[in-house]
Amino acid sequence: MKASSDFIPFALPHIGVEEEEAVLAVLRSGWLTTGKVARALEAEFAAFVAPSGAELHALAVNSATSGLHLALEAVGVGAGDLVVTSPYTFTSTAAVARHLGAELRFCDVGTADYNLDPSQLERILSAEPKVKAVIPVHIGGLPCDMDAILALCRPRGIAVIEDAAHAFPSRTKAGFAGTLGDIGVYSFYATKTMTTGEGGMIVTANAAYAKRMTTMRLHGFDREAWDRYTSKKAAWYYEVVEAGYKYNLPDILAALGRVQLAKADRLRDERVAISDRYNTAFSGLPGLALPPRGTGGSAAHAWHLYALRVSGSDPGTRGRRDGLIEALSAAGIGSSVHFIPLHLMPYYAKRYSLSPSSFPLALAKFESSVSLPIWPGMGETAMMRVIDAVSTWAATPRSQGGADA
Numbered sequence: 001m002k003a004s005s006d007f008i009p010f011a012l013p014h015i016g017v018e019e020e021e022a023v024l025a026v027l028r029s030g031w032l033t034t035g036k037v038a039r040a041l042e043a044e045f046a047a048f049v050a051p052s053g054a055e056l057h058a059l060a061v062n063s064a065t066s067g068l069h070l071a072l073e074a075v076g077v078g079a080g081d082l083v084v085t086s087p088y089t090f091t092s093t094a095a096v097a098r099h100l101g102a103e104l105r106f107c108d109v110g111t112a113d114y115n116l117d118p119s120q121l122e123r124i125l126s127a128e129p130k131v132k133a134v135i136p137v138h139i140g141g142l143p144c145d146m147d148a149i150l151a152l153c154r155p156r157g158i159a160v161i162e163d164a165a166h167a168f169p170s171r172t173k174a175g176f177a178g179t180l181g182d183i184g185v186y187s188f189y190a191t192k193t194m195t196t197g198e199g200g201m202i203v204t205a206n207a208a209y210a211k212r213m214t215t216m217r218l219h220g221f222d223r224e225a226w227d228r229y230t231s232k233k234a235a236w237y238y239e240v241v242e243a244g245y246k247y248n249l250p251d252i253l254a255a256l257g258r259v260q261l262a263k264a265d266r267l268r269d270e271r272v273a274i275s276d277r278y279n280t281a282f283s284g285l286p287g288l289a290l291p292p293r294g295t296g297g298s299a300a301h302a303w304h305l306y307a308l309r310v311s312g313s314d315p316g317t318r319g320r321r322d323g324l325i326e327a328l329s330a331a332g333i334g335s336s337v338h339f340i341p342l343h344l345m346p347y348y349a350k351r352y353s354l355s356p357s358s359f360p361l362a363l364a365k366f367e368s369s370v371s372l373p374i375w376p377g378m379g380e381t382a383m384m385r386v387i388d389a390v391s392t393w394a395a396t397p398r399s400q401g402g403a404d405a
């Protein structure tokens, strides 16, 4: 798919004829909901991310939000429990804890990666005995310091649920981001590195968690619709063994996912290539700071987001960041801001009596960041237009909305 000639969108899915044909085949097959195509996607996804020889369960779901909800439920999070996560994330990461009646403790990010800061996490875990789960978020596709987070959580018996919504595929030395904790959850939302429009995938090596999430994913049934359809036993009979949810991924979307998965490495490599071009073009420009790249090599970052930062911590930082967004917009370039931290959101601010200064690093990151277009297929011309617009802004005097002091 191509962007219209003038406007460069912030994100664009990479959908081709193969995806169209795969979806058509399902539409013509007579089976639209969750069935053998979703099963195949699960098997292929597990094979992609599993450490060699390890058994990994993969469960396709209709969103990462659903997956995070199922994951917290499976590890037993409920009323009276505490869940710790970063404020520098999308609301789903935290809202699912509230769905289960648990309360939240936010832990600020570190400046090396803008992920959950292990030293601050240690202070929280030492003071809070009721923490049942920690949700590290691999922001933008850059993996958290999972060694440090696991070293804090394992001895305390705290479940680690990775929010890997941005992080497919991020291949670290220890394994893929999303496979390092107890349960990992990926998003296949329209802007993600691999998409089914809406959708997601849960992975876990724990068979009991997988069984629980399979039951809760579809109404608390004792067997899934596809099993009933293909079973030799009476097809109409099922038992409801729990008050479950409706979180399954239909075959129409799974078909899209199978094609995207087959090219996931190529799609990620294209994102890496664009991030390299941006880094080369922007390094040394006045008033700008490059996004962290991590130390794990190029395959260890999914580059779902390229969040450039306007440097400085003075009160004018946010105004300069907004000036950059305006300059991009005037040049016909879409951009976005990731994330408005949760402690600025009225719901979380009120419930936990938080002020903007409660999490200064998440706040500073938000106020200085602008996410640039980074999508496979954007092409040389679009990339050069983004580079030119940012460079022109950097050379513009501050008095005229630019960066140059």
Ligand SMILES: Cc1ncc(COP(=O)(O)O)c(C=O)c1O
Pocket (backbone or CB within 6 Å): 062, 063, 064, 065, 066, 089, 090, 092, 093, 137, 163, 165, 166, 186, 187, 188, 189, 199, 200
């Ligand atoms: C960090 C993070 N976690 C979870 C989600 C939820 O993903 P989904 O839209 O698939 O429910 C998002 C959505 O963008 C996200 O950014």
